[in-house]
Amino acid sequence: MKWTHWLLLPLLLALAAGLGYAVLSLPDRAQGLQSAVAAQLDQSGVTNPVTAVLLNFRGYDTLLEMVVLLLALLGVWSLGASAPACSQSTPGPVLDTLMRLLVPVLVVVAGYLLWAGAHAPGGAFQAGALLGAAGVLLNLTGGRLRHGLGRVALRVALVAGTVAFMAVALLTLLGGRALLEYPPAHAGILILLIEAAATVSIGVTLAALFLGNDATSEREQ
């Protein structure tokens, strides 16, 4: 740490004090949107308020956020070749057995979380994170994931969630409604469809981010 950075400390202490004072000055009762959410929850198609906010009330943010994830992967891929992430040695028997036990469990729990997101904590991102973890585990124990998906299939899997979301958005627009205004009768099914596609996309994207620039994306040019 350079000596100039010791000068930062009083400044940052002042910042912390100021922010702390601002936080303490906030009103004691939350004036947030819980009542507004609760009032419209039965129109949203799900019973879990967080999922309702994430996929319905503020679904547009979720759509953009899936694009952010895709952008990160695009960025990593466009950086070009780098050192291979893991060695290609075969795993020992303990790791191999553990992987064979854990990966199916991860996939099943991911499926459960996806389904449970409608009425309990869960949903696309949580399930997708588990799938991503399964992918990372597969890669760490022998790199078997590399041979999983062909070029185009991989890309389709990566964009499936965003495409599903945008297809629903387009349908709502063509139906004369506002953007992403789900018809209340079908909202639950639409949300589940979007979340299912998103789970796959998020899982594959996270695993691909871990792999870095893999061989399939280099071969394509």
Place this chain on the structure above:
Amino acid sequence: MEALLSAIPWGPVLILLPLAAGIVCFVFPSTAKTVGLLTVTLVPLAVAGLGWRLLAHGVYHHAIGGWGAPLGIDLQADGLSLLMLAMTAVVGFGVSLYATGYFKAEKSGRFWPLWLFLLAALNALFLSGDLFNLYVTLEMIGLAAVAMTALEGARGALVGAMRYLLATLVGSLAYLLGVALLYHGYGTVDLGLLAARVTPSPAAWAALGLMSAGLILKTALFPLHFWLPRAHASAPAPVSALLSALVVKGSFYILLRLWLEIFSPMSGGVAGLLGLLGGAAVLWGSSQALRQTRVKLLVAYSTVAQVGYLFLAFPLAAGMGLTAWSAVVYLAVSHALAKAAMFLAAGNLMRFGGHDRIVDLDRVVQRLPLTAGAFALAGVSIMGLPPSGGFNGKWLLLQAAVTQGRWDIVGVVVIGGLLAAGYIFKVLGHTFTQADVPHEPIAVPARMQWAAVLLAGGAILLGFLAPPFLALLAVGNPFAAGGAGS
């Protein structure tokens, strides 16, 4: 016909069209150029449609999901948003035209999805009326911009991109903390609702400070500009054009909106500080630009200076709001066109000679007349000579400053103009001369030269378009809200 034009949801179209195109380019890289060019041709048409809608029906409003604020997210557009969208569409078209000639096949497949997602994010930013949504669009823009900066993998570009990424992430987090404080203080993140609810309080002051600091870091206002020169200079030429012309304007737009709608009752001293930093930016950026030996670094420092002009209007707005803010928008839009043209011209120079050292520019005027002309025309706007958009902007700024007796700001603008003339003519002078060691010229495709000329011509054309420009700006009265306007 009119019913059809009214029925089309222009806002969502402007966002979804580039998103869909980006996805197509990603899944099928071989189609990237075609899809890309088609999209950047359609987007200006959609902006025109939105403009028609604004003129016919007033402020555009679209409640996403049908819920409406504060529960849902609202898209809204007034004159200011429309001009920003138009700027994005025109500059985007010119740069895309250039990019079709610039990138080889393999990089092309990487560039187009990134650029189309950036375009979607910029459109989403200019249309958004929700603070948290603005955070997500800021992150989209940041990641896309960093990925494009590092696209060609040069060592300088990688370091520049890394510094840019770190700076942009810190800025976004400061902004997000401000949003968190505002939400927990006032129960909503919608701009319109917050405008009505925010009162001066410790939480509001903290949010003002944090969000301003984060956005100033992303807009590269002195002294938080450290990341910009090398990031913009080492990126590929079309990417530099996009970064300097559009990306810095995005975070500036958010700052402007926050200022106008939410924080105007509290502004006072902060406005003075912003003006001071803006003046320092003008002087520092211009003098640094004079010292540079390479064209792209010179142009990048010029961006630092031009961003400073935008902030000079903040202390002037208390007295003559409409003039000062009109100056800001005029300067921002003209700068976008002119700076994009300059970076494209610089890219042509690099392609032509294999280098961009100013002293070694070899008879460019004779051999690349279009490029030299584009650089000169863009320089006219940057210097603020008539007729050009830059001149109109500076005129309005000086008018506001003189009327309020702010001779310090007048002085900064005048000196800034002189310094700008210095560095522009430095480059132009060397385009006439022969280099000590003549270089074998590499042909520059015609479309790359014409793209630069097109954008530079646009900057000059803005000089003649003041009445329609100002009329469009007034739609929806963006500068009257919150009491900052005159």
Place this chain on the structure above:
Amino acid sequence: MSIASLYALVGVGLFCIGLHAVIAYDHLLRKILAINVMGSGVFLILIALARRGGIVAPDPVPHAMVITGIVVAVSATALALGLMLKVAAATGRAELGDEGGD
């Protein structure tokens, strides 16, 4: 001071510690980790204050914001790490060199 405020103050502390570290340390991995700590601080503030003053049900909107924020943070961290590896490969060390800091 309520429990919510206490957690929020911890969040403020994390934000400031992260900010200090991202400026003060040269190694890129430390900077990236510092940014993650800053992000965690902001998320903690968002969540902690979502349930204040004895309301039974917490406010779901900040929770959704934090989920979005986490995904964004993960994406940005992934890109930053990839870029760091490239910088290290190109320059021989995982630091920003010339101007470093800030």
